[in-house]
Amino acid sequence: MTPSTALPVLSLGAMGKDYAAPVLDDVSLVLNPGEVLALTGENGAGKSTLSKIVCGLVQPTRGQMLLDGKPFAPASRRDAERLGVRMVMQELGLVTTLSVAENLLLDRLPNKTGWIRRAKLHELAARQLAKIGMENIDPATPVARLGIGQQQMVEIARNLQDDTRVLVLDEPTAMLTPRETSHLFEQIDLLKARGVAIVYVSHRLEELQRIADRVAVLRDGRLVDVRAMAGVRESELVQRMVGRAVHEHEGRDRRVAGPVLLSARGIGRAQVVRDVDIDLRAGEVMGLAGLVGSGRTELVRLLFGADRADRGEITLHENNQPVQHARKGWRSPMQAIRAGIGLVTEDRKSQGLLLPQSIRVNATLSDLGAISHAGWLQRARERGIAQKLVELLRIRSRSIEQPVSTLSGGNQQKVVFARWLHRECKVLLLDEPTRGVDVGARADLYAELDRMTDAGKALLMVSSDLRELMAMCDRIGVMSAGRLVAVFERGEWTEQSLLAAAFSDATGRAANPPTVSPLSVPTPVTADTP
Structure with a gap:
């Protein structure tokens, strides 16, 4: 479908966000009805920060937003969702102690005189699951029993609501199989036909060729390119994303085991x-x-x-x-x-990292014996090892003392890798x-x-x-x-x-x-x- 020529659904003007330093600066974009705008860039480029601002999860330092031409400044995710702006986050926001059905309909549980109507709840949840090809999941199943990929599909289903005007998808296929990805793309096509505006955040550039109408590239918190997706070569996007050439991994020659x-x-x-x-x-x-x-x-x-x-x-x-x-x-x-034996887990936040702790602590945690003597931690050795790992893996950070909770998802993954490189x-x-x-x-x-x-x-x-x-x-x-x-x-x-x-x-x-x-x-x- 060709994007509509109607007024933009969402307009961003000179958006910026500062923490210790600017992480987003002077970003201006428009999003049209029935359009998929791909948002791409390196880890730490500002994609998730911008997405969270749009959906009320982060408050901007400067700039303004308009929704249907009216001022839009959601104070929370709930505020944004009331106006039809929803987000499927890369890091899942499900309540794992509740069932699939309860997560899907948490803000609108069917009830009668204060009692949840379980049969109706499961019926409505089954319809939502069917939209994404997950008919085989029992709506009564606790979310904690699902794999991370199935949880991702539940998170997507939760946000496919009839009142959605703007849908932000942050790395939605990172944990999905080809079949599940195909179901998601079918839903995106249906949403476009209804006039829903979609922001699609992904590092998988071949997906953007399939799903996106335009692509916006962020680098170091600034918007460096916006163009129509048709005819764009992957190598061009990569060059704009990283500011340097990235050579293709051509695959391994078969080695003698x-x-x-x-x-x-x-x-x-x-x-x-x-x-x-x-x-x-x-x-x-x-x-x-x-x-x-x-x-x-x-x-x-x-x-x-x-x-x-x-x-x-x-x-x-x-x-x-x-x-x-x-x-x-x-x-x-x-x-x-x-x-x-070492393990890089599929769920880095809940199983792989101590989020409040620094890069230094997380990177060296797997082998404390290598950074201690007679039971005493050798701080200088710990800092030296952590710094070498940061440089080796090009972890984007202010210092090795930065809490890993403040890093982008990709840089968090590098810290998990660093731990096992240290352990050898x-x-x-x-x-x-x-x-x-x-x-x-x-x-x-x-x-x-x-x-x-x-x-x-x-x-x-x-x-x-x-x-x-x-x-x-x-x-x-x-x-x-x-x-x-x-x-x-x-x-x-x-x-x-x-x-x-x-x-x-x-x-x-x-x-x-x-x-x-x-x-x-x-x-x-x-x-x-x-």
Whole structure:
């Protein structure tokens, strides 16, 4: 649909926000009815800050906004939502102790004389879930029992309301599978047809080609470019985003695998992970694909001891000899860490970081022995190690003393990475490691993963991004219904074969996967030198 020529739904004039220093400065934009405006830029460029200002979550330092030509200055998210301005945040805002249905209709629970009408509640929630292809989720399920990708879909469904005028989507597909992404894009097309104005924040530039009418680029808090999306090359956008050329990660050459460093036999937990056998080899990246709920994250958590297995065995090897057995898995993450295993979690805020603490503390937390002597912390050594990690990973911050809660999502992810680089683990488990990470940061992280495998480490990477796995991995295993149903060597896989395995049942029988198209499978954000 061509954007309407009517008056803008939303106008931003010279918007700015200061904390210790300006993080947003002199940003002016208009958003038209029935238009998708893509908002992109590096981590820390100001995208989330601008989005939160629009939706009442952050108060601007200067500037003004107009909604339908009238002054618009929401004091809270609730204020903005009353006027039809809604936001799906990158960091989820669900109440995990409540059910899916209660989260979807929290501000309008159907009731009679003060009592919630449960049947009506579940009926309305089922309709919302059906809009995004989630009919298989029981509305009565507590949100805490859902995977992070399913929670993301619930958050999206919560904001697909009939009174929505402006919808801000902040990295909405970062945790979604191709099928879920396709459902979301269908909903965006319907919203455009209704005249809803959409701000779409993403680092996945190929998605912008599919969904956006115009693109606005932020760099260092300032608006550096606004243009029609049609005909824009990815390399042009990347250059505007980062101010430098970012070279494409061309994928790994198939390497001769080294010795097994970690093996699991018959590892399982109830029906969530069902008797998986897996070997992780030195100098190799093994990928793990599958749909949301297939057991990918649950397997990784068992290998790290974050959840206790109820059957099977994990063995650590050295010089091709077993040196440590963990019957029914590790007793705790600390036992796994001492064995040389690290984990980059999929949910950095609740599971990966101490948010109020500094970059210095978070980056060195995994190996206190390396920065202490006789029980006393060696501050100078701690600061030196943290500073080197910040420089190595190009973490954008004021100093190593900055609280990680004040960093952008991508820079928070780099801090999680830094922790395990400091620890020098033999085996590193990576669960959606590039979620919410911009093009420049992603290239930095890929380079570090290559360095780790060159040094003989074994990596297991979970990703919803099939082409990321295809570029980075030497082998790719596919999970379905809690089982490892297929393992492909480099050169043997295609997008179609990976999806066919992901859509198979637990025995590996195909279940009519969708046809693959370049638009249905997200790709890693890369660019050639212009």
